[in-house]
Amino acid sequence: MKRNTWQRTAVREALGARDDFVSAQQLHASMKAGGSPIGLATVYRALSDLAEEGDADALRAGDGESRYRACVSAGHHHHLICRSCGRTVEIQADDIEHWAAGVAAAHGFRDPQHVVDVFGTCAACAEVDGA
Amino acid sequence: MKRNTWQRTAVREALGARDDFVSAQQLHASMKAGGSPIGLATVYRALSDLAEEGDADALRAGDGESRYRACVSAGHHHHLICRSCGRTVEIQADDIEHWAAGVAAAHGFRDPQHVVDVFGTCAACAEVDGA
DNA sequence: ACCTTGTTGAGAACGATTCCCGAAATCAGG
DNA sequence: CCTGATTTCGGGAATCGTTCTCAACAAGGT
Known part of the structure; x- marks a missing residue:
């Protein structure tokens, strides 16, 4: 319990x-x-x-x-993460889900899980860097 | 050097x-x-x-x-990995590249990099598991 | 309130990775 | 082919994040 x-x-x-x-x-x-x-x-x-x-x-x-x-968000989703300040944006991307499922199936893989994260430098940090 | x-x-x-x-x-x-x-x-x-x-x-x-x-493959690519035996398939997915770049741009993120990997159980391992 | 049982927490244990530094090897130039 | 400067090697120790151990504790059910 x-x-x-x-x-x-x-x-x-x-x-x-x-x-x-x-x-x-x-x-x-x-x-x-x-x-x-x-x-x-x-x-x-x-x-x-x-x-x-x-x-x-x-x-x-x-x-x-x-x-x-x-x-x-309760459901499955992905992230867009600033590699400098760590700020995070949640992303819904049904296309990706379908794509992943399709790719897995095409190669005979079962029970697909995927890791999809996008890293970048957010606008604020990009300015600081550039300064 | x-x-x-x-x-x-x-x-x-x-x-x-x-x-x-x-x-x-x-x-x-x-x-x-x-x-x-x-x-x-x-x-x-x-x-x-x-x-x-x-x-x-x-x-x-x-x-x-x-x-x-x-x-x-020399270029950028992703992987489909069997979580049981580690067998790996390289995947090209231009759609994903575009999607990632688009998402990053939409949120003002620069220099996007992404981590996209699909894990699953390959046909061979699924059979062993099921046996 | 009482008892059963999951939870806590301090430190030890652990495993992966990195650091340290004397010894050995590599490359460039003579 | 030597020689010197400098990088790389390697073994073990150090580091760092995470998990384990275990006795004391507290939550819930009755």
């Missing part, structure tokens, strides 16, 4: 309060900074639970850290 | 000899098994060099390991 602890709630809220991808460590640090005595292991557990239940998106970045983000 | 050592060549060849994604550790192990006295650190260095030069694809899997694969 899944129990309802204040720790899980705290993680859920802390994640929801941000609108970009955060690593487990970052989240833990900011919760601690906010006065919560929560443990690191618990944050990890809560985050992977959230990801498993579909309430959060997990994303393994290039630097070896897993990043999480509260899921706004 | 980049020097041409037999170690780098060995890594390039060992990677080219396989047609699926391998982790640095796996590659190092198989090279050692093949009699090469190459060091683990060197394999890591060579692989990230190859990835940087575009001669290899890097892919960070869900289990925390980076996997590499020799790039067959």
Whole structure:
């Protein structure tokens, strides 16, 4: 049975309060900074639970850290992520779903899942870079 | 200046000899098994060099390991990967490129890069599973 | 309130990757 | 073919993110 602890709630809220991808460590640090005595292991557990239940998106970045983000839209979707500031835009793309399913089927693959994320430099960061 | 050592060549060849994604550790192990006295650190260095030069694809899997694969097609492409046996199919998908570029542009993002990989269970593995 | 059982948290354990640095190898020039 | 400058190697130690361990604790049902 899944129990309802204040720790899980705290993680859920802390994640929801941000609108970009955060690593487990970052989240833990900011919760601690906010006065919560929560443990690191618990944050990890809560985050992977959230990801498993579909309430959060997990994303393994290039630097070896897993990043999480509260899921706004309930359904399946993809992300447009600023590689500089981490700002994230959720994207619906039915075409991609169909394409992925089609490609998988064409090669005899079953139960297709796909990872589709677009990274870029958002307008704001591009200006800073250029400056 | 980049020097041409037999170690780098060995890594390039060992990677080219396989047609699926391998982790640095796996590659190092198989090279050692093949009699090469190459060091683990060197394999890591060579692989990230190859990835940087575009001669290899890097892919960070869900289990925390980076996997590499020799790039067959020179251009940009995506992969269809069996989550069970690791067999990989390269996919060209111009539609995706256009879509990604369009999405990025629509949100003011510059210099778009995208990660598009499809995972599934290939026909062979699906049969084994079902058996 | 009580008992059962999932959860917590501190630190240890772990595995992948990177760093360190003396030794060896490579390339360019003489 | 030597020589020197400089890169690369390699083994082990260090680092870093993540997971595990386990005793103490707390949530829920009754």
